[in-house]
Amino acid sequence: MTSAVDLTSASPVDNLMLALEQAPAQAERLAQLLQEEFEALKKRDLPAFEALQESKNQVLEELSRLAQACSAMQPAPAAWQALQDSLRLSREHHLRNTQLLQRQLEAVRGALQALQGEAAPAVDLYDRSGHVSRRYAAWSHHLA
Numbered sequence: 001m002t003s004a005v006d007l008t009s010a011s012p013v014d015n016l017m018l019a020l021e022q023a024p025a026q027a028e029r030l031a032q033l034l035q036e037e038f039e040a041l042k043k044r045d046l047p048a049f050e051a052l053q054e055s056k057n058q059v060l061e062e063l064s065r066l067a068q069a070c071s072a073m074q075p076a077p078a079a080w081q082a083l084q085d086s087l088r089l090s091r092e093h094h095l096r097n098t099q100l101l102q103r104q105l106e107a108v109r110g111a112l113q114a115l116q117g118e119a120a121p122a123v124d125l126y127d128r129s130g131h132v133s134r135r136y137a138a139w140s141h142h143l144a
Contacts, residue, residue, distance in 0.1 A: 016070075021079075
């Protein structure tokens, strides 16, 4: 893994160029970490999920610093613009992982409520037309 680049040192142009050279590898690393996170969530492997968080946060911090430096430039460097599709996809994967985690937390809360004898909130399995509801279908698809 590449080390963080200090964008505030005496040679900001050189540091920015180095950070831009490392950015594609950082974006790829982020995509890899998000996929590993998704697999850990699907398996409900909390230790594996937690183990990924420090590395993921470090990559996100480095990319965030680079984004701030590039956003101050008009126009943004071409190397940064070339990463935008990859970063958008990573954002979508992060949202997917967040949704899966939230659904799993809802399922755990429901199970706890059932064990404690409380009425669990109703889960709509079917819509008005008798088809499997989109919410339930999406939830069950992620857990499969």
